[in-house]
Amino acid sequence: MxxxxxxxxxxxxxxxxxxxxxxxxxxxxxxxxxxxxxxxxxxxxxxxxxxxxxxxxxxxxxxxxxxxxxxxxxxxxxxxxxxxxxxxxxxxxxxxxxxxxxxxxxxxxxSLAVLTASEPVIYGRFGYGLASHRMSAEIDTTRVRLSVPPGTDDLRLRYANPADVLDVCEAVYARRVPERPGMLARRPGWEQVEMRDSDRHRDGASPLQCVVAERIGGGGGDGSEVVGYARFRTKSDWGPGGAEGVVALSALEAVDPAAHAALWRFLFDIDLTSKIVAHRLPVDEPALHLVSDIRRCGLRVKDDLYVRLVDVGAALRARTYQAPLDVVFEVEDSFCPWNEGRWRLTGDPKGATCERTADAADLSLSVRELGTAYLGGVSLASLAAAGRVRELRQGAVAEASTGFFAAGLAPWLPHGF
The missing domain is CATH 3.40.630.30 (Gcn5-related N-acetyltransferase (GNAT))
Known part of the structure; x- marks a missing residue:
């Protein structure tokens, strides 16, 4: 070269x-x-x-x-x-x-490197494993209805200039970050990533709009607290039967089920529209449990965030584990050879240690599989069934898989980079 x-x-x-x-x-x-x-x-x-x-x-x-x-x-x-x-x-x-x-x-x-891949075939050889997916939806709001939880009607919704409420919306987003693996804590400048509003982003739709959900009696100066927001655009269209407008959802975050449902119901009810299009939802999007007809939601799943463990020990120590485990991994990593060898991971819901060991290995796998399982969205048992993880001690796959798999929400990347 x-x-x-x-x-x-x-x-x-x-x-x-x-x-x-x-x-x-x-x-x-x-x-x-x-x-x-x-x-x-x-x-x-x-x-x-x-x-x-x-x-x-x-x-x-x-x-x-x-x-x-x-x-x-x-x-x-x-x-x-x-x-x-x-x-x-x-x-x-x-x-x-x-x-x-x-x-x-x-x-x-x-200890970690992450990316989204234009061509997934490229990055596996450098140790990146597919750790999270994103879901798109095209919801026919003329045929699908929502069943909302108690408390939804107690919230107040209001339109706001997206820039004027950016700080309070970012506060809502920041509250959500620790709750779901794979979310990025937005550093200065990155609060603008979802605010871009050029003609290319609009694609013939309206300028970016924002609606916030407020709970009366909260911590705001007027006795209200912003507990959720939705950013979206609307695109007008007409067919033989009347209005066929589209709501293009850009982002929606809420701190509780009532606020989440209230914002989705608002999107369903926008006048002169018949469809909601969203291109980046978590695979366990809660709204899917509120809809009357899942088949008319046009769901598709796509690969999204790829994770690479740059320092195996530090990365595995940084997260917690759903169930107590004590397992020795034999790790293959030809591209970053400092990771190769045996690592003993001991962890539970409170914390973990991971150190080099000379003990016999329980599981053998590459750093790519560790990256795939790292955020808890893919089980080691699934990787073992594909032949990507090799069990050296009977029962080790089940033990490690239970510990690694996320107990809470599925991992999700809220925006690209």
Whole structure:
């Protein structure tokens, strides 16, 4: 390989970003979109591959905090903007960038790296395992009804300018982060990720709208407390039978079932619409237990967050486990060989230890399978049934699977990066 890897200089950002855009289809970004990503780019965590004065590869990482089973929020590298120019395939550019990036993540003391994959086939060989899914829905609101829980009618809903209520909505979001593995604790600047409202984001729909749910008698200055919000757009359409408008849901968070149901009921009841479209819901979205006809909700599931354990011991110590377990893993990790070998994990709902050991192994697996199971959305038993985890001590799969599997909500990434 004749290319040179170097940290991204601020003066090179536009060339670097243009190379990334070209690899993803070549469509130019609007000025405000470029500015958004340029502001968030951490140049010291970004890599450019250069062939002379030509940029032929890009990779970056964000300084993230992600929730894990047990509610702890741990540091993680959010890997993003990975591309290789079509002129430089099969020259080891991607491998060299992944090597440098994971070495950097380790040097920073971060035990996890996470990403969303444009092509899932790519990242398994670098130790990333599929840890969470997202669900899309197209709900026919002319045929589907909601059955809401007690207390729903006690809430007050009101329209608000999305920017004016951003702080209170972010407070609701922050309360939700420890409750569900895989959520990102939004650092400064990232509160704007769901507020972008260019023509491309609208896709012919209205500007971004927001409705907040308030509980009277809460902590607000007027005796109310914001306990949920929904951000959405509406798109007008008409057919032979009348209005066929669409509600495009961008984000919905609520701190309790009543607020959650009240916001969904509001979306169902918007005048002149016949469909709700949502592209990023958790696979255990609670609204699915309120609908009258699940078959008319147009559900589809897609892969989403991939997790890589950069430091096996630190990562496994950072989360808790549903049931007491004491298990020795034989870990394979050729790309990050410092993880290879035997690790004894002892944990329960209160905490865990994970240290190297010379004891006989109970289970054998690669770091990719550990990443897949890490957030508790995929059981080790399922991976064992696929032949991806090998049982060396009878009963070890069942014991470890029970401990690893999340006791609460399914892991979910609320927005891309």
């Amino acid at each position: 004749t290319t040179e890897l170097r940290a991204l200089g601020k003066d090179d950002w536009n060339v670097w970003y243009d190379n990334f855009l070209r690899a993803f289809g070549g469509s130019p970004d609007l000025a405000e979109e470029r500015e958004f990503w340029q502001t968030l780019t951490e140049c010291d965590r970004s890599i450019g591959a250069w062939d002379g004065d030509q940029c032929v590869g890009t990779a970056a990482a964000f300084d993230f905090r992600i929730s894990v089973p047990g509610g702890t929020v741990v540091p993680a590298a959010g890997v993003t903007m990975v591309s290789v120019a079509a002129t430089h395939r099969r020259r080891g550019v991607l491998t060299s960038m992944m090597r440098r990036q994971l070495d950097d993540v380790r040097s920073r003391g971060e």
